[in-house]
Amino acid sequence: MAAATAQPAAHPAVSLVNGYQPIWWKEAVVYQIYPRSFQDSNGDGIGDLNGITQHLDYLQKLGVNVIWLSPHYDSPNADNGYDIRDYRKVMREFGTMDDFDRMLAAIKARHMRLIVDLVVNHSSDEHHWFAESRSSKDNPYRDYYFWRDGRPNPDDPAHPLPPNNYPSYFSGSAWQYDAATQQFYLHLFAAKQPDLNWDNTKVREDVYSLMRFWLDKGVDGFRMDVIPLISKQPGLPDLTEEQMRDPSRLWANGPHRDEYLQQMNREVLSKYDVMTVGEAIGITLPEQTQITNSQRHELNMIFNFDAVRLNRGANYSARPWTLPELKAIYDNHARVLGKADWDTVFLSNHDNSRLVSNWGDDSTPEFRTRSAKLLETMLLTLRGTPFLYQGDELGMTNYPFTRFDQFDDIEVKNLYKATVLTGQMPEAQFVAETRRFGRDNARTPMQWSDAPNAGFAPASAKPWLAVNPNYTSINAAAELADPESVYHFTQRAIELHHAHLAFVYGDYQDLDPTHLQVFAYTRSLTEPGKPAQRFLVVLNYGQKPVAYTLPAGIKAGKLLLANIPSTTEVGATTLHLAAWEARVYSY
Ligand code: NOJ
Ligand code: CA
Numbered sequence: 129m130a131a132a133t134a135q136p137a138a139h140p141a142v143s144l145v146n147g148y149q150p151i152w153w154k155e156a157v158v159y160q161i162y163p164r165s166f167q168d169s170n171g172d173g174i175g176d177l178n179g180i181t182q183h184l185d186y187l188q189k190l191g192v193n194v195i196w197l198s199p200h201y202d203s204p205n206a207d208n209g210y211d212i213r214d215y216r217k218v219m220r221e222f223g224t225m226d227d228f229d230r231m232l233a234a235i236k237a238r239h240m241r242l243i244v245d246l247v248v249n250h251s252s253d254e255h256h257w258f259a260e261s262r263s264s265k266d267n268p269y270r271d272y273y274f275w276r277d278g279r280p281n282p283d284d285p286a287h288p289l290p291p292n293n294y295p296s297y298f299s300g301s302a303w304q305y306d307a308a309t310q311q312f313y314l315h316l317f318a319a320k321q322p323d324l325n326w327d328n329t330k331v332r333e334d335v336y337s338l339m340r341f342w343l344d345k346g347v348d349g350f351r352m353d354v355i356p357l358i359s360k361q362p363g364l365p366d367l368t369e370e371q372m373r374d375p376s377r378l379w380a381n382g383p384h385r386d387e388y389l390q391q392m393n394r395e396v397l398s399k400y401d402v403m404t405v406g407e408a409i410g411i412t413l414p415e416q417t418q419i420t421n422s423q424r425h426e427l428n429m430i431f432n433f434d435a436v437r438l439n440r441g442a443n444y445s446a447r448p449w450t451l452p453e454l455k456a457i458y459d460n461h462a463r464v465l466g467k468a469d470w471d472t473v474f475l476s477n478h479d480n481s482r483l484v485s486n487w488g489d490d491s492t493p494e495f496r497t498r499s500a501k502l503l504e505t506m507l508l509t510l511r512g513t514p515f516l517y518q519g520d521e522l523g524m525t526n527y528p529f530t531r532f533d534q535f536d537d538i539e540v541k542n543l544y545k546a547t548v549l550t551g552q553m554p555e556a557q558f559v560a561e562t563r564r565f566g567r568d569n570a571r572t573p574m575q576w577s578d579a580p581n582a583g584f585a586p587a588s589a590k591p592w593l594a595v596n597p598n599y600t601s602i603n604a605a606a607e608l609a610d611p612e613s614v615y616h617f618t619q620r621a622i623e624l625h626h627a628h629l630a631f632v633y634g635d636y637q638d639l640d641p642t643h644l645q646v647f648a649y650t651r652s653l654t655e656p657g658k659p660a661q662r663f664l665v666v667l668n669y670g671q672k673p674v675a676y677t678l679p680a681g682i683k684a685g686k687l688l689l690a691n692i693p694s695t696t697e698v699g700a701t702t703l704h705l706a707a708w709e710a711r712v713y714s715y
Contacts, residue, residue: 145633147467153403155632157622158515159192162478165573168585173592177223181231188238191622196351199245204254206320211252215338241348248335249357250321265309273322274314293366299546326358336396349402356380380410389426406430413464420469429470444561451669455641462636471512481569485526501617501691502710508625509665511636523614526569527596537567572596577605630661639679645670664715668705677702685714
């Protein structure tokens, strides 16, 4: 495909909608593809770009209109592509640049858009920048990364201690000793993911240039991996005991974060009609607006972790939570974020366990389908651009892991070494917790049919990660044939979202913030000269049936969407909700 020339961002004199500047990425429904697990087209057991192209009609029919593609770049796959060796090359296992261009053209032909993952807090240690950097202290690329002398080790002088006490997200120290120059380099993630030094102007220029490379091809924006971490603390001092409890807070708030994002916006993003979403670990809700307020010219929106991590303690431990806590998060977002900000809504991705297993109820087939539909209803009617993760539209579940050796993820492997192998946690507890929250749950292959390997790969292939044995009943082919499936319900929920701007720009009102089991809210939009749009969403978040009386002045109008369509209760002020029942009315 011919490279398109950079287009200046359109700033049409459109009128505001409920105070918001209307634009396509606010109205989008995004679908995340984890390419390794989507569709293997050539029988090597690894998903690939041609596999994605094969399924674009499926996605178009579902109704999503933006695809976020997890990293597709050349990588040694220490962290499944989140460790990039060459930012301008397609991962060999995923195909060729021609395959990418064909996929992009096919996406555009279906009036969908593509955003790609931008992983530039760190590169792979196999990137040529790092190969140069590690080769000698005076190499021109030395300063592309963070190199420091170790601290003297009184017990073992031949083996110096790391330069500071930073822990890695993937267990152990964030510093790796490198014998070639006898210094340590910084890696907040795996040792094969050295952190890039954004304080070096050349690093920033190189990043902007690779961003232009993909934008000039026609991609429609970026999901930016751990982007707030790009500005490191000057001098890299030790974390205090207090900071050690949540190092992300400090790491995400370095002194030059906004300056660098503004520069990136000025030099690159502002020249194209794109959407940007930053993965914002360590950013609190009030800080969020520093990045997303449109007057600041940084990013359009971020993923805030408040909701998705509500049920998690440290590592993979569970944290008891209540529905009012979840509602409080959404209420706070609506209160704190202004008309110049934009938000995302998501409860799953490739780093979390499956939507329905994590937030719904997969204990019986009936509860699984019903709660999956309830969750899709919620994601598509709350405030913010919804991000759906592959397979959740089928109600795919967590994998029944029973042993450590079934896991592939580097995060799991490193955590095992740091906890089980040091005797800090019994193996059985580790496996139980990882089975509940481990990232591999979301990474098992897409379940396309009841054919061997779930149709993800030919029968003769060995998928890179085991297929969930429940593929014989939970799969796309079966769901496409069943009008009451989670897939078809999700399709209707997406259609509803697209049909009414109230779900995009409308006000959000939580009707009952303290109710322990019912989540009831309205979305309403009044535009001059148009009939008011008023929607009522009622979700019974649990197994217990409940008779729920709406607040005074509100009664159920027309039923627009329901996961048990036989009961309508149009005109009622008390709704009789079955287990995991979800309804959307006008009111
Ligand atoms: C966040 C990504 O979502 C995750 O998958 C990855 O392991 C880390 N960033 C490091 O890139
Ligand atoms: Ca393949």
